[in-house]
Amino acid sequence: MAQHEHVRVAVIGSGFGGLGAAVRLRREGITDFLVLERADAVGGTWRDNSYPGCACDVPSHLYSFSFAPNPDWPRTFSGQEHIRAYLEHVADTFGLRPHIRLNHEVTVMRWDNDELHWVIETANGSTITADTVVSATGPLSDPKLPDIPGLADFPGKVFHSARWDHDYDLSGKRVAVIGTGASAIQIVPEIQPKAGRLTLFQRTPPWVMPRMDRAISGAEKWLHRALPFTATARRGLLWGIRELQVGAFTKHPNQLGLVETIAKSNMARAIKDPALRAKLTPSYRIGCKRILLSNAYYPALAQPNVDVITSGLSEVRGSTLVGSDGTETEADVIILGTGFHVTDMPIATRVVGADGITLAESWKDEMQALRGATAAGFPNFMTIIGPNTGLGNSSMILMIESQLNYLADYMRQLDVLGGRAALDARPAAVGAWNRRVQDRMRRTVWNTGGCTSWYLDDNGRNTTVWPGTTAEFRRATRSVDLGEYDVVRPSVTRSAAQAVAEEAAR
């Protein structure tokens, strides 16, 4: 028989979600786990996105684990290299290295109904079995390359923002940037001074607010080190301000009109040409797409070596880029700031559940998971940053930590059940959760704001964002409600509540 390794838990991915899960498992006393990472280093999206200017739009004291505060954040909004270093530090500090298997890309995971475990195969030929899988591959991990006729035959250089080619020198080149999302607007100001000519293909103008970034002073760092409660208080303040904003996004989008005024004056300060201002002014409610922060984007667009084409890229003919409005632009290099596969989570095609269908097939109409974590027919399988756990205005680390609470209780419940057992989300519970989420979604700015965005799937449903406060999600994920699960034992399935009652009666 082929030899393989068995662990209690396999965590897939080593970004914030995967490393956070690993720390939480250790804190729960579980050491029999592995973290499988496809790349050769930890860090997830903060490892992959190394484009010039890459930084986080959420203040660092909030965009970090509550259990691993960092008094030394250099800036209020720290850059990619500092966030990546922080994640390396977390892996070291919490003793995670022995658990991490780098260069282990999961190619398929199948649930074995007889053995009640997952059989995980990796690209390097190893097979690992695990009682429970925590999928922490993240929504921003697989670049979305646009399907543009002729792009494959472009004679120059093409790369995606998340796969930056640091060896390619942009000096004096005719550079085309496709997209105006959070990545592109950070890239443009960094490369504009170098480029001979920069052409920005803007399909939809973003709303851009001023960025209140500054260096964190030595005195502040000293204070946070000497009196850690001051860092906690700072985090609490950053969190509280964002919680107060949630209602405007979820219930009263009209209140966001005031914010549009600030964004418009941010543009007017840098863009004096009324024709360019008109091109850059969005026609949808602010917040419908992610609100972007930059003090450098508009000044860069006002420079004489920059053109803004107000249409998408629709075709490439040799070195000529054709916009959907028919404009033609010559380019030496194309930078694709075209985002990620979010609503069609690629890992889902590699997960085969109890009925032999993939998670992607089970989600073909709509991606949905109980409390953002578990899907019916996929026992002992949990997604970190699963469906409807994204945020429009606050730190995803808060949502991840809520999901880690849920994971910890899930593991405790399995312990309580004892023996060989698995928990499978009941279809009715998943459906009821999803209906509640979608009901609340109806009034939100993401659904009513008059834009299309990566928050919406091909059917126009918002399967990515959480329509509430982070505190509400924290409450919803505090513990596992066994009434929402079936217990699977070898050859029998019954409701979890019934199984626990039977266990107690013994």
Ligand code: NAP
């Ligand atoms: P994105 O927000 O999905 O933006 C993709 C852009 O590509 C959009 O502007 C889209 O236009 C455009 N696009 C796609 N196909 C096109 C075509 N054929 N022609 C022209 N434009 C085209 O991707 P992203 O900028 O990488 O950001 C993704 C997410 O990552 C962000 O929303 C954020 O959550 C995170 N992120 C955060 C930061 C930060 O904290 N500062 C930085 C980077 C990324 P449409 O708008 O018309 O669809």
